[in-house]
Amino acid sequence: MSKVITPRGEDAARWYTDVVLRSELADYSPVKGCMVIRPQGYALWERIQGALDARFKETGHQNAYFPLFIPESFLHKEKAHVEGFSPELAVVTIGGGKELEEKLVVRPTSETIMYSMFAKWIRSYRDLPLLLNQWSNVVRWEMRTRLFLRTTEFLWQEGHTAHATEPEAEAETLKILDLYYDFAHNQMALPVLKGLKSEQEKFAGALRTYCIEALMQDGKALQAGTSHNLGQNFSKVFDVKFQNREGGTEHVWQTSWGVSTRLIGALVLGHGDDAGLILPPALAPTQIVVVPIWKTDEEKSTVRQTVEKLIDSLAPHVRIHADLREEVSPGFKFNEWELKGVPLRIELGPRDLAKGQVMVASRLDRRKEPVPLGELVVKLPELLAQFQRSLYDRALKFRNDNTRPAGTYSEFKEQIETLGGFFEAYWCRNSQCETKIKEETKATIRCIPLDGQDGEGACLFCGSLSRTRVILARAY
RNA sequence: CGGGGCGUAGCGCAGCCUGGUAGCGCACUUGCUUCGGGAGCAAGGGGUCGGUGGUUCGAAUCCACUCGCCCCGACCA
Structure with missing residues (x-):
């Protein structure tokens, strides 16, 4: 493997692949379109899982697990759902050497299999709300794949809830969007827009799809999470009914929501640079790496002793790792840990020992500052918190600098090509205008932001007066 | 599926045009010296040249077919 990462300015696509491969987040698999998530990448996913799972539990959700295989007929019950997912299904036709009576679909998402069970479990309003989440893999046969951003199989979490009333379902949808x-x-240090998807872009089978939309450093948008209000679309076809307080029978109101391993791609694209990954301290599996430096055997033993004491005193407070390898030089380690995105590095050598200090280097700007040994326990958590803020501020500044009014349609067409980024415009809500814009510019309406819908203007495409403000961008 | 590119050592590549029996860098092994931004020297190990068939005295090299991967577009978290 080459020693350096392809500079982003030279080839952004190659840069992304280089970073993912070289930082050992993932590797290509023998199966086309699939990837292997390596220990570095999986550790990051586990931190994402941990943080989200805690939030789901805090808001009253429970984890469960439903089967990978779904009877093909289930998918066909909801018209929009099957139309949305049919082209990308993997289907099992043979089991145990025999042709199956009914084909089994490898889940592209679990609405149908889950709700068939909901129908069995829900009887009364007392059974509601039902608040479930599942951590699983799903398969969507994509034509074109990219590590983490779009792979045939990916890991995610899918929340599925059932409620007694429409307002409750809407409240849940928005609660998760806020989450x-x-x-x-706060964890990913990525500013995102909260918005509503257009009819064209919404989830197949949903009433409404809300999303969080992020802007990557190459000027392209990335959908980072979705929360759907399913209304009664699925409960009607799966016959998920309950008896209300008044004794009548109603179909439940449902939501589903998810984020995936795509978030790892968002971290790479959102924060990384030509030296590699930059991880937010809140999610970094290793927050601080210690690189000891020595020349003589005598120095080696005193430095090592100090490092061991350091680790013992700091380990309860921060996720810290000492790189004691002797077969590579300190300079090599500096570069390697920077590639892997570890936020802070402590350098500790004879010169520091003499002064009773260490050098602390930040992955953000690669600057180093001396910190007295005795102050580390207090100072390091502060530096990590500061790092987290700075990383967010930098990403926010980038987004602000790259969000602009679309202007006239011809101005927009030119700027989407030359500048990229988010564009603000008004849209008449006519899907023909939306399609035309997409065909002519490759940009899509990323969302109708929940904030700032109090003005009015001319539709970017047709010019008719509109009260709907939208964000447009080219997207992953 | 359309367009472009690439398959030669673990990785990155040269060699191919003009056939003569495979080389460079990194990585790996051993030893010594090193260690504050990707260490140096020395000695080693490692390759059915993607596959099949053909041309030829002889094929990594020429021809045909085939398989695979990557990138760019149409679908999508």
Whole structure:
């Protein structure tokens, strides 16, 4: 493997692949379109899982697990759903050497199999709300794949809830959207827009799809999470009914929502640079790496002793790792840990020992500052918190600098090509205008932002007066 | 599926045009010296040249077919 990553300015696509492969997040698999998530990448996923799972539990959700295989007929019950997913299904036709009576679909998402069970479990309003989440893999036979951003099989979480009333379902949909928004900001250090998807872009089978939408450093948008209000679309076809307080029978109101391993791609594209990954401290499996430096055997033993004491005192407070390998030089380690995105690095050598200090280097700007040994326990958590803020601020500044009014349609067409980024415009809500824009510019309406819908303007395409403000961008 | 590119050592590549029995860098092994931004020297190990068939005294090299991967477009988290 080459020693350096292809510079982003030279080839952004190659840069992304280089970073993912070289930082050992993932590797290509023998199966086309699939990937192997390596220990580095999986550790990151586990941190994402941990943070989200805690939030789901705090908001009253329970985890469960439903089967990988779904009877083909289930998919066909909801018209829009089957039309949306048919082209990308993997289907099992043979089991145990025999042709199956009914084909089994490998789940592309679990609405249908879950709700067939909901129908069995829900009888009364007392059984509601039912708040479930599942961590699983799903398969969607994509034509074109990219590590983490779009693979044939991916890992995700899918929440599925059932409620007694429409307002309750809508409240749940928005509660999860807020949860995702908060997670993106505070854990991933990525500013995201909360918005509503257009009819064309919404989930197959949903009433409404809300999303969080992020802007990557190459000027392309990335859908980072979705929360759907399913209304009664599925409960009607799966006959998920309950008896209300008044004794009448109603279909439940449902939601589903998810985020996937795509979030790892968002971290790479959102924060990385030509030296590799940059991980937010809140999610970094290793927050601080210690690189000891020595020349003589005598120095080696004193440095090592100090490092061991350091680790013992700091390990309860921060996720810290000492790189004691002797077969590679300190300089090599600096580069390697920077590639892997570890936020802070402590350098500790004879010169530092003499002064009773260490050098602390930040992955953000690669600057180093001396910190007295005795102050580390207090100072390191502060530096990590500061790192987290700075990383977010930098991403926010980037987004602000790359969000602009679309202007006239011809101005927009030119700028989407030359500048990229988010464009603000008004849209008449006519899907023909939306399609035309997409065909002519490759940009899509990313969302109708929930904030700032109080003005009015001319539709970007047809010019008719509109009160719907939208964000457009080219997207992953 | 359309367009472009590539398959030669674990990785990145040269060699191919003009056939003569395979080479470079990194990585790996051993030893010594090193270690504050990808260490140096020395000695080693490792390849059915993607596959099949053909041309030829002889094929990594020429011809035909085939398989696979990557990138760009149409579908999508």
